[in-house]
Every structure is written in structure tokens, then in C-alpha cells.
Amino acid sequence: MRSFVSISELKAWVLSSEPDDMNRSLRALLEKNADIMELLQVLEETNLCGQEYFVVNDAIIVTYRMRLNLLTFMKRSLRADARIIGLPISMSRSGIFASDEASGRKAALEVIKREKGLTVALNTDYRLRGNSLTLSNFVFINRFRDFDEYLMAMRSSYRRNVLGVIEEGNGLVFRRIESSDFSTLHHMLYRSVVERSEYPLETLPIEFFRSYDSEIVEVRRTDGSLIAVLVLRGYGDTLTFMFCGFRREEGASLYHNLLIYVIRKGIEDGYKRIDMGQTSEAAKLRLGCTEEIKHLLVYHGNPVVNSVIRRASGRFSYRRYKVLHRVFRT
Structure with a gap:
């Protein structure tokens, strides 16, 4: 696992590394998501919030830091400093960039387990662990x-x-x-x-x-x-x-x-x-x-605290809108 504090550093490392299978996968990810990488560079300049980018095998995990209300979906307040896996902007895109679901899940969980404090994975397209949801897209x-x-x-x-x-x-x-x-x-x-x-x-x-x-x-x-x-x-x-x-x-x-x-x-x-x-x-x-269903994972590096979080995971989860609208005739 490697970490970088800027997208330009990450790109430079990928482009300077030997072009093996893993490196070619990383280059393909950067090319496929060039628009998002451009967005992240602008955010580094205008919305600095502890951005850090992790390369785990052939996946890229985007993180930042913020003070988060863990009980948002209950309309209550429980604020805590957290490392967020996601984009540092209110968009529905995930912070996990990988060639497939398996490698993305594995990379995200490695980053999560590395952190000693609270980590929240937002807007993931698939479950990492548990069944908690964030806002649908x-x-x-x-x-x-x-x-x-x-x-x-x-x-x-x-x-x-x-x-x-x-x-x-x-x-x-x-x-x-x-x-x-x-x-x-x-x-x-x-x-x-x-x-x-x-x-x-x-x-x-x-x-x-x-x-x-x-x-x-x-x-x-x-x-x-x-x-x-x-x-x-x-x-x-x-x-x-x-x-x-x-x-x-x-x-x-x-x-x-x-x-x-x-x-x-x-x-x-x-x-x-x-x-x-x-x-x-x-x-x-x-x-x-x-x-589009979006998933959420709340994890703490302290096993005791994490056990409490797991038992209370339903309190962090978004309740989906349940009315079916048949808008089109066919």
C-alpha cells in the first residue's frame, strides 16, 4: 500500500513505475477517470481537507477528513472526526476506483483497517460489510x-x-x-x-x-x-x-x-x-x-468501539423512499 497527498504525486509515481500488469491497470484507471482526477486536483487547491490517496495493488482509494454527524438519517446529532472514503464534494460518486468489485472491496477494507480512528465509506456501489445504506442516487x-x-x-x-x-x-x-x-x-x-x-x-x-x-x-x-x-x-x-x-x-x-x-x-x-x-x-x-442504491460502512479501529458501532449500524442507515412511480407508458 502506498499513500499520496496529491493527485499529481500519485500520477507521477504511476507513470514512473515499471509497466507491469498492476501498473497498466492503474494507468487505465487514471485514464478512464481523468475527469474525476481533474476535479480532485481543483479540490486540493480550493477545498483542502486532509485529502489522501491510497494505491492498494491495482486500486485507488480516495479519502479526506471531516467532522461528520453519524446520526444524520435519524435527524439527531452525534458528531465525530472521521476519515471519509469518498470524494471531498457532495457528489454521489464513490471514492473507490478499481477494475472490478472484488479488488475494490479488498482495497477499501485494507485502507479502513489501517486507520486507528473512525472511518466512514460513503456512496459505495456495493456492500463492503453489513447492510447500511446512504442516500440513494x-x-x-x-x-x-x-x-x-x-x-x-x-x-x-x-x-x-x-x-x-x-x-x-x-x-x-x-x-x-x-x-x-x-x-x-x-x-x-x-x-x-x-x-x-x-x-x-x-x-x-x-x-x-x-x-x-x-x-x-x-x-x-x-x-x-x-x-x-x-x-x-x-x-x-x-x-x-x-x-x-x-x-x-x-x-x-x-x-x-x-x-x-x-x-x-x-x-x-x-x-x-x-x-x-x-x-x-x-x-x-x-x-x-x-x-441507484448506495452503501455505507462505519468502522472504528478500536475493537470495543467498533463492536458498539456494528450493533447500532441500523441507526446510521438511510431509509429508502418506498412509493413506486410508473412514469412511462411502456
Whole structure:
């Protein structure tokens, strides 16, 4: 096992090592996930939080440190300093990069056992140990040529709801801006959503939005007043809805218009998948998204403490949304 404090150090070591089977696998991982590695480099510069990257055989494990509320899903507070296996940004991607599930699980567990204190693996695509869940992710699988075809494929009640939301949003002006033009007003709107989130993690500084090569869309009324901001990024065949910002008093109609804008854009730009992120399960499922289960592991290096955590593991687990929505006619 090797550890690195920056992605550039990790890349340099991989590229300078002898090209055996393990090294070739690591190079393939870096190439396949080049966009995420770029994101991690920007986060090192703008959101420094004890990032450390582990190479275990032919897998890469991304970690960072933060103070975490272990009882988030119970709406209670029990905060503890933890090493997180995951991306240091509120995205649903796992911090485990491996060629297959077996090697990813083995590498993650080696890193977890190495830590003496509390370690939390977030958003893993498969179970490491136990059955605890974190927030599900919601993905729109695009099989439509255009937005009208999407609407016509919906059952009538869901289509009426979407058209009603669009009607309520008449007059909203969506306009793309440069990352360098991300202002304190845009950042205030983003922070407004973070601060009222039921499941808060980190709050990114304004420098991240100004530095990262993303698609930023501001939303204004016809009178020119700024009411919302969207941050999107394409990763290969997937459009990712990274962040949004708006004030609570703007209401659910505005948020639903933001979701519909993202789906419309993803369809029109030809993406195969639109990653709509976690939270707001009902709103996203009613638009035709599918649920991706995400797993959670809480582990402590002290055997006594870890035994207590195992017995209480259900308290850390997310309760899934249980309503079935049959959005499409076929």
C-alpha cells in the first residue's frame, strides 16, 4: 500500500513505475477517470481537507477528513472526526476506483483497517460489510431523441404535472455564464441550499466554482433579478447535476423547473445518462429517474468501539423512499 497527498504525486509515481500488469491497470484507471482526477486536483487547491490517496495493488482509494454527524438519517446529532472514503464534494460518486468489485472491496477494507480512528465509506456501489445504506442516487436513462418525445412517452398524469410546472416557470430566463463570473450572489444562493439541507456535508468556497471547468447557468426573472444558479458538468456520456442554489421562499415550483431544465438539456445534448444526484427522491422519480442504491460502512479501529458501532449500524442507515412511480407508458 502506498499513500499520496496529491493527485499529481500519485500520477507521477504511476507513470514512473515499471509497466507491469498492476501498473497498466492503474494507468487505465487514471485514464478512464481523468475527469474525476481533474476535479480532485481543483479540490486540493480550493477545498483542502486532509485529502489522501491510497494505491492498494491495482486500486485507488480516495479519502479526506471531516467532522461528520453519524446520526444524520435519524435527524439527531452525534458528531465525530472521521476519515471519509469518498470524494471531498457532495457528489454521489464513490471514492473507490478499481477494475472490478472484488479488488475494490479488498482495497477499501485494507485502507479502513489501517486507520486507528473512525472511518466512514460513503456512496459505495456495493456492500463492503453489513447492510447500511446512504442516500440513494437518481439517474435519468435517456432513450429519447428530443424533449417532446420524452413528454409523449409519459403517462398522462405525470405529463400534466411536468407541463404545469413549465407553465408556472414561464418568464424564467436561463443563461450560461463563465466560471470566472460566478459571483458572491451566486455563492449565497448555493449556500442557502446547503444550509437548509437535511444531510449536509461540506460547503465549497467560491474559489471552487470560479476555478472548476463546469457549466454554470444562472436563472433570472424577466425583470433581471437573479433567483437561482445551476452547476452542471459532462463526464463522458453522463451529464451530472452537481449543485443548485435558490432561496427557500422561491418555493418548490422553481426547484422543479430547475430539474426539468437539466433533463431537457441532457436529452437535447444527447447524453445517455443524466445524473440527478441524491435527495428529493419523489420529485426526481416522478420525472422518470431510476434509483441507484448506495452503501455505507462505519468502522472504528478500536475493537470495543467498533463492536458498539456494528450493533447500532441500523441507526446510521438511510431509509429508502418506498412509493413506486410508473412514469412511462411502456
